[in-house]
Each structure stands twice: as structure tokens, then as C-alpha cells.
Amino acid sequence: MNKEFDDNGAAEFEKLLQGVKPLAQDKLHFRPPVKSRKQIIENSHRQTAEVVFSDIYxxxxxxxxxxxxxxEDVDPVEVKRLRRGDYVPEYLLDLHGMRQTEAKREISALIQACVRQNSPCCCIMHGHGTGILKQQLPIWLAQHPDVKAFHKANKEWGGDAALLVLVDVAEPTQKR
Known part of the structure; x- marks a missing residue:
């Protein structure tokens, strides 16, 4: 009896599937998506900003x-030259309205851009506001290995609401 049932069932099943085409098998391998160069660079900037700048130090x-x-290894005369205006900042960064995490990322990116473009001086405008960025900015800059010195900016570059930053750029012969 089982044999008749199996034969009848198989015949009915074949009738039901008549005209149905099998699905083509996709050969998808589930690998992590390939990141673009822009995403990789952005992630590295984010990680360096988080590693370099501590709020505890x-x-x-x-x-x-x-x-x-x-x-310590920089001559104090360099700070005096910053104050006098001997260095003209090529890059300006305005931190108005930014949160601390955003500001850290932008500062890190600015310093990296100065090193890449061989620009020894930049200006960071933190504004007056509640004073949080004004207090934290010098602490963060003192931690960065590429920052040689900084000084309060002249009136033409923002006065009390900005800092002029001297960045350690490699000499053209030392570049990789």
C-alpha cells in the first residue's frame, strides 16, 4: 500500500510542477563590503583624533x-615670531557651533592637511561662546605630536577667539 501511495503522490507532484522553471542559482559569497578609499581615510582621521586627543591630560x-x-624641543623664539605675525596662516578652521568630538576630528584633519601641504602655520577660531572649546583647544593641541607651538592670534586673525598654530612640517628633502 505504501508503494501505491508513493507512486500516486509522485505522479501528482510531477503534475503540479509541470511548467515550473527552476531558479538560477546566484553565486553570491557573503564577504564584507569593499570600502572606498574615502571611507578608509575618513575612518583613519576619526581614529587618530580619538587616539591623539585626550580630555584627561x-x-x-x-x-x-x-x-x-x-x-620642549622648540625654541621659545618661535612663539614670539607667531605673536609678532611673522607666520601667516594658510589654513583657517572655524569651530563655531561644533561639538567637542567634531572639533577633535576637524583639528586632526587640519593638522594632517598642513603636514601634507607643507604649510607651517594655521589658524583655529574657537570663538568666545561658553568657553568649552576655548579651554579644551590648547589642551588638545599640546597633545598632538605635529604641533610645535601655538599662541593667541593677532586681532586680524581673531584675537582672543583664535589660536595661531605652528605645525612641524618635514623639509622637502625629508619627505617620503
Whole structure:
């Protein structure tokens, strides 16, 4: 009896499937999507900004007078040259309206752009506002390995609401 049932069932099943075409098998391999070069660069900027800038580190910054700082291996005369206006910033960064995480990313990208373009000076405008970026910006800049010095900007570049930054750029003979 089972044999009759199997034969009858198979014949009925074949009738039902008559005219049905089998699906073509797609040969998809589930690999992670390939990232574009732009995405890779953006991720690296984000990671370097998160690694380089800490909110816990407190460098020795002046409590009186204009905001200024120089790395230990940099001559203090460079800070004086920044103050006098001997360096003209080629890049300007306006941080108005940015959150701290956005500002960190933009500062990191600005410093990397200065190094790539062999531009020794840039200006970062933080504004007056509530003073959070004004307080944090010198702390972040003092942590970056490519920042040689910074000083409060002249009136023409923003005065109390901006910093002039001296970036360590490689000499043309030292470039890779």
C-alpha cells in the first residue's frame, strides 16, 4: 500500500510542477563590503583624533597672559615670531557651533592637511561662546605630536577667539 501511495503522490507532484522553471542559482559569497578609499581615510582621521586627543591630560599652560605654548624641543623664539605675525596662516578652521568630538576630528584633519601641504602655520577660531572649546583647544593641541607651538592670534586673525598654530612640517628633502 505504501508503494501505491508513493507512486500516486509522485505522479501528482510531477503534475503540479509541470511548467515550473527552476531558479538560477546566484553565486553570491557573503564577504564584507569593499570600502572606498574615502571611507578608509575618513575612518583613519576619526581614529587618530580619538587616539591623539585626550580630555584627561593636562599640559602645563600659562594661567596668566595670552594663551601660548611650545614643545620642549622648540625654541621659545618661535612663539614670539607667531605673536609678532611673522607666520601667516594658510589654513583657517572655524569651530563655531561644533561639538567637542567634531572639533577633535576637524583639528586632526587640519593638522594632517598642513603636514601634507607643507604649510607651517594655521589658524583655529574657537570663538568666545561658553568657553568649552576655548579651554579644551590648547589642551588638545599640546597633545598632538605635529604641533610645535601655538599662541593667541593677532586681532586680524581673531584675537582672543583664535589660536595661531605652528605645525612641524618635514623639509622637502625629508619627505617620503
Amino acid at each position: 593636562q599640559p602645563l599652560l600659562p594661567s596668566e597672559g595670552p594663551m601660548r605654548w611650545n614643545r
